[in-house]
Amino acid sequence: MVTMTLPDWLAPYRDLMRGKAGPAQQQAMLRQLVWPLLGIALFLLLWHWAAQNIQTSLGQFPGPATVWEQTQALYQEHRQGRQQEAAFHERQEKYIETRLAQQPDWQPVRRDYTGAPTFFDQVGTSLITVMSGFLLASALAIPLGIVVGLSAGVHAAMNPLIQIFKPVSPLAWLPLVTMVVSAVYTSSDPWLAKSFLTSMFTVTLCCLWPTLLNTAVGVTSVSSDLTNVSRVLRLNAFEHVRRIVLPSALPMMFTGLRLSLGIAWMVLIAAEMLAQNPGLGKFVWDEFQNGSSQSLGRIMVAVLVIGLIGFLLDRLMLALQRFLVWDKSAAQR
Amino acid sequence: MTALLELSNVGMAFDTPTGRFEALKGVNLKIAAGEFVSLIGHSGCGKSTVLNIVAGLLRATDGGVILERREVTEPGPERAVVFQNHSLLPWLTAFENVELAVRQVFRKQKSKKEMRDWVAYNLELVHMAHAMDKTPQEISGGMKQRVGIARALAMQPRVLLMDEPFGALDALTRAHLQDSLMAIHAQLGTTVIMITHDVDEAVLLSDRIVMMSNGPSATIGEVLPVALPRPRDRLALADDPVYHRCRQKVLRFLYEKQNKVTALPSRPDPAPQQRRQA
Numbered sequence: 001m002v003t004m005t006l007p008d009w010l011a012p013y014r015d016l017m018r019g020k021a022g023p024a025q026q027q028a029m030l031r032q033l034v035w036p037l038l039g040i041a042l043f044l045l046l047w048h049w050a051a052q053n054i055q056t057s058l059g060q061f062p063g064p065a066t067v068w069e070q071t072q073a074l075y076q077e078h079r080q081g082r083q084q085e086a087a088f089h090e091r092q093e094k095y096i097e098t099r100l101a102q103q104p105d106w107q108p109v110r111r112d113y114t115g116a117p118t119f120f121d122q123v124g125t126s127l128i129t130v131m132s133g134f135l136l137a138s139a140l141a142i143p144l145g146i147v148v149g150l151s152a153g154v155h156a157a158m159n160p161l162i163q164i165f166k167p168v169s170p171l172a173w174l175p176l177v178t179m180v181v182s183a184v185y186t187s188s189d190p191w192l193a194k195s196f197l198t199s200m201f202t203v204t205l206c207c208l209w210p211t212l213l214n215t216a217v218g219v220t221s222v223s224s225d226l227t228n229v230s231r232v233l234r235l236n237a238f239e240h241v242r243r244i245v246l247p248s249a250l251p252m253m254f255t256g257l258r259l260s261l262g263i264a265w266m267v268l269i270a271a272e273m274l275a276q277n278p279g280l281g282k283f284v285w286d287e288f289q290n291g292s293s294q295s296l297g298r299i300m301v302a303v304l305v306i307g308l309i310g311f312l313l314d315r316l317m318l319a320l321q322r323f324l325v326w327d328k329s330a331a332q333r
Numbered sequence: 334m335t336a337l338l339e340l341s342n343v344g345m346a347f348d349t350p351t352g353r354f355e356a357l358k359g360v361n362l363k364i365a366a367g368e369f370v371s372l373i374g375h376s377g378c379g380k381s382t383v384l385n386i387v388a389g390l391l392r393a394t395d396g397g398v399i400l401e402r403r404e405v406t407e408p409g410p411e412r413a414v415v416f417q418n419h420s421l422l423p424w425l426t427a428f429e430n431v432e433l434a435v436r437q438v439f440r441k442q443k444s445k446k447e448m449r450d451w452v453a454y455n456l457e458l459v460h461m462a463h464a465m466d467k468t469p470q471e472i473s474g475g476m477k478q479r480v481g482i483a484r485a486l487a488m489q490p491r492v493l494l495m496d497e498p499f500g501a502l503d504a505l506t507r508a509h510l511q512d513s514l515m516a517i518h519a520q521l522g523t524t525v526i527m528i529t530h531d532v533d534e535a536v537l538l539s540d541r542i543v544m545m546s547n548g549p550s551a552t553i554g555e556v557l558p559v560a561l562p563r564p565r566d567r568l569a570l571a572d573d574p575v576y577h578r579c580r581q582k583v584l585r586f587l588y589e590k591q592n593k594v595t596a597l598p599s600r601p602d603p604a605p606q607q608r609r610q611a
Contacts, residue, residue, distance in 0.1 A: 225420040228390055231408040233437045233488075243433060247424040326424035326468070 062297035133203025141211035149219025214256025218249030336363035344395030374545030413485035475506035
């Protein structure tokens with residue numbers, strides 16, 4: 001059964017609208033709205049004060065006001081970029097039209113717009129890359145985790161490998177992944193950009209492990225009572241996994257998926273930065289190399305956006321978990 | 334007596350780090366079709382081991398179990414088990430829990446509609462028709478155990494095995510479930526083996542009470558036939574001399590012959606000092 005529930009922090013307002021106002025609602029509002037807003041306000045003040053006292057070779061460290069200006073500037077640039085792109089396509093169509101009028105048998109060639117990607121384009125690229133890498137990792141880690149959890153032998157065989165590869169930094173993988181992708185993916189008309197594949201595989205390699213480990217733990221900790229039910233019913237191996245093991249392991253699996261997505265997002269930014277692959281990481285690096293007086297402000301915008309997106313991705317997984325997992329108490333946080 | 338189920342010379346030994354531990358030895362028991370047999374004994378005497386061997390969840394290290402001229406080698410729905418802690422799948426509703434068992438057992442014999450009706454029938458049998466669509470988290474302990482019984486009954490077992498089915502319930506709920514179980518047993522004539530700690534429960538429900546001696550090397554101490562006519566009524570039995578004699582015999586076995594309670598350690602006497610102060 002699916003029920004729509006309001007987020008916790010909206011609940012006191014719902015109660016107020018229903019005419020329920022009391023100490024409980026006041027407490028909830030205080031805890032869920034007033035204190036967090038106070039925390040943010042205090043942080044902004046501190047940041048503002050600290051920024052004024054830090055001088056760098058690129059000027060003053062950006063404070064909240066500078067960051068807000070730069071956010072607007074980045075949005076303006078994005079709109080300009082879009083207008084330029086539209087204008088380019090318009091010109092191209094006009095040219096094709098006039099030339100076809102003079103020369104009807106001419107085969108028109110349409111070219112793509114090659115302007116620099118805007119900040120928001122980079123955000124989009126990063127989101128697509130992180131989701132692709134995360135989905136690929138999940139597609140590998142969940143089945144593997146089930147097998148590792150089911151078989152003590154496979155677990156013993158895999159465990160040393162998992163323990164060794166789990167702590168490897170993305171930066172160590174990156175050169176290897178780059179070279180392998182270049183060597184193996186040699187199509188002259190690539191369907192997917194090599195840079196995209198490099199970033200994606202690096203993300204996959206780094207965020208595989210939490211899902212793999214948590215799925216395996218979830219599978220091993222299936223209650224022996226439920227296993228006995230399965231034995232009495234003589235469920236075959238496939239049905240046993242489908243009916244008993246998977247639903248039992250689902251809460252743990254989601255814990256792993258949420259950890260994995262968090263890691264994926266962190267790894268991606270680092271990978272893009274080092275490999276100069278399109279995305280938010282490249283934006284940060286380009287601004288750093290650019291070294292204009294606005295650069296630090298623009299980097300700070302990126303930092304905040306990265307944090308915000310990471311937070312939203314986690315909320316997204318939490319919502320999915322609440323929707324899919326039977327054990328609602330496992331998805332409280 | 335032609336036995337439906339026969340345990341012959343069943344023994345069970347476990348290898349432990351400190352050596353071989355013999356939990357059960359020489360358990361012999363014949364159970365006729367339709368009989369209700371209780372296993373009673375102190376905790377740790379191997380009652381559950383006997384039940385698990387009959388269920389096929391454990392393999393006896395000695396002797397064996399024969400059900401309808403076939404040796405028991407693995408678990409199966411013809412020996413359905415009602416587990417002590419209900420063991421319902423928490424992500425399925427009451428209906429779906431029973432349905433999982435029904436689909437597994439009757440896939441080839443019944444149509445989809447017949448299977449659904451059969452699930453509903455079994456839930457009605459345990460008076461759970463009103464809560465079919467609730468998940469285990471939404472119903473009480475007694476209701477969960479009812480669903481567990483419905484799931485076991487729905488497999489149409491040759492023998493219904495119950496491992497302290499009402500042990501975790503409060504006294505009133507337990508009485509309700511015992512009455513339901515008696516009614517179902519009368520209606521369906523199912524053969525039942527039930528483990529219990531409760532002397533009253535054993536006398537009320539059973540045709541025979543199998544009393545087990547304490548381990549290690551636990552075995553059957555005495556078997557008491559309960560010659561009370563059915564249907565039995567718990568209120569009428571309160572004054573029945575046969576009922577009391579049976580109860581007495583079981584209690585005597587448990588607390589005289591197999592007494593586990595050792596004398597309490599004598600309390601260190603604080604008296605002398607106090608007396609001096611006074």
